[in-house]
Amino acid sequence: MALEAGAIKKEVILDVGKSKGRNKKDGGETETGCWVSTGRFFGSFIFSRTKVDSSTSGPAAPFESNSTNEKSRDQPVASLGSSTITSNTGSTSSTSKLSISSTLKFSEELNVASKLRKFTFNELKLATRNFRPDSILGEGGFGFVFKGWVEENGTAPVKPGTGLTVAVKTLNQDGHQGHKEWLAEIDLLGHLSHPNLVRLIGFCIEDDQRLLVYEFMPRGSLENHLFRRSLPLPWSIRIKIAFGAAKGLAFLHEEAQRPIIYRDFKTSNILLDTEYNAKLSDFGLAKDGPAGDRTHVSTRVMGTYGYAAPEYVLTGHLSSKSDVYSFGVVLLELMTGRRSMDKRRPNGEQSLVGWARPFLGDKKKLYQLIDPRLEGHFSVKGAEKAAQLAVRCLGRDPKARPMMSEVVEALKLLPNLKDMASSSTFFKAMQVDSARSNPNASNGIGMQAASKQRNGHPTSPYPHPLQSPKPNVKES
Template identity: 55%
Template sequence: MKCFSIFKDKSKSKKRESSSAPELRNQSKSDNSALTRTSRSLPSPRSIPELYKEKEHNLRVFSFQELRDATNGFNRMLKIGEGGFGSVYKGTIKPLDGQGEPIVVAIKKLNTHSLQGHKEWLAEVQFLGVVNHPNLVKLIGYCSVDGERGIQRLLVYEFMPNRSLEHHLFSTTSTLPWKTRLEIMLGAAEGLAYLHEGLEVKVIYRDFKSSNVLLDENFKPKLSDFGLAREGPTGDRTHVSTAVVGTFGYAAPEYVETGHLTIQSDIWTFGVVLYEVLTGRRTVERNRPTLEQKLLDWVKQFPPDSKRFSMIIDPRLRNNYSPSAARKVGKLADSCLNKNAKERPTMSQVVESLKQAIQDSGEGSSSVSKSPLTSSSRSSGRRSKKV
């Protein structure tokens, strides 16, 4: 089996490696053809593939054998997640210079039979190869192998020991404290604000959900899984037209109905997760009474300005939360869920609102120290149903 880079071979010593880079480069341009500049004569932001070319040297290219060894042959005992894309394993790799202690990483091994998986893999390499923010997961490197056993596509990320926001909201008996919840959402909002406003090109994340908000050893959040990310509209375009993909219960209604993707689509999904954080309920729970199965339909009965609003707050918090801050978060969620996409707040405005809610919840908004939370049950890490 032979490993090769996406665009060029960074390892001069591997003379026998496949030189399929031009094919992958052309494919990446094709995949993003609807997103690149509409006219070469007009000034336009550079595309993600163009920006990636400047930074691809920062990513480490692994051999397949290196990653096999890192996971003890992709041992099932080291599997920490699984979904339609494939499996994620905890592993250890040697430092680039070969010196020092092994580095703990998360290794995503894509399903070898998934054509969509390859496109998502390529998108993750390109987007995560360009972005740089403390609230976005770091991509360390990748491996792309064509061999007798088929095509292998792998990604190597920094390891996030406290799993995901989803895990702590729904899959443990421990309770995620109120202020910790808000600080996690603030960090996630700052990551989204960077994607929307902090780059040369706008990036639509398109897959914001609690399972994609990973937590480090200090419960600092980082957005992961950029396989569905797209460049935002440029020039005089108002949207990007795409096939409707994402996770059931999270996608913005105008996107589901028309396939028109905008920055505001991310704002809607953020509002959904805000209500998950407030209520401790998943966006869809089929085991509940009919009127309570869909989270957004249920919370409409309890407006933030009403006396009944406290009835939707996660009972596991046992009143250990700020009622005034909770109402502010509820109002913020409602504004994110405005049916008129143009009237939703920007992520920068969301960030400021969450900072105020944290301030209302106690003294300051210092980062969370190592949490005493324990994980009493294992999260499956499976993807939710696709729309």
């Protein structure tokens, strides 16, 4: 979730296989036995072995900021497999022994794009006001992310609210994601540029410090807006976000110089700018796609429970169609307002894909699938087309899933559809029937119809549910 301006979270990799080693399979490298489970964590804001000043009397730089931190209220998602924590490299050892030797080897390990800025640790310490807790934007498996301010075209720190607002991601040297993932992020984003990929501005490698500097995404993550905000995202913005995220994946799969499999497509890794344009972030798990006539690469199973394609979980065979499946899950989350996995729901509803499948192929049941907070303010044809697309993306046979360029084309026309379900006679009739049969429904149109009547019109249980969030161009 790299740059999210909200949720505080930590991902751990859990060993679910018997083998922790590497072997060769199908002519490629095989990595076995790991899985990422998403949990919530907030502890000490200072990452280990840093050069952060211990004084709490004030910021390291002579300026103040009003930035605040929003803690996550989500419950942990249940993990799969054992709780043995390992590193992403397949080793049980920590990356805490990074030293100046790796700094000397850096130029040999990676040909960094010249457009990236090289920051010193002290510059980033001052830019984030000594990594103060109220500068924290969030946390991922890599480490904490801090908000900072630097020169528009340089590396020097500046006063909050001036210059360029950035997100500084630190390497937690006791965490599971280490130098290898740090290099992978630079290797990928240092050479790629696309409107739907978050922009990497620069990096810092100094002694045992590893930091990455990104553009700041003022609206945070899609996860935040879908699951933590009381104000629901309007249907049109949901489709816009799906369209932008699909274009990002299509670029990685089909337009980049070498095909890239994202491998961790989920709502927390989709970040939003002031106009709700979607950008993909956090490329630490990204992997080169198969070369030549190969259909997949064999790799250790990594990702987030609930989003990973079933054939990848079972076999370790990774392809671009694995990302397509993950996109189908996120599309369902956008349509339903439900999480991919939610252990708080009744049995049979905890897995979003399993719960939603019976609704996707039935137009009469489709209304029960759409997020009830929208209260019928969604396009009927748009919902039908989105459901058809989700079915294709979630197909059990990966070969039958569409390419992401096809997904982009399918989504392109959806924003122009204006046939609102709230104006449909069929929808109104279903409201009444659902309210009679299940007046206390927690998901679906029953809750809408069961709301109190006032002057013949239903009163919404959600205040101003269709008010679009106003863009806020102020980033400080």
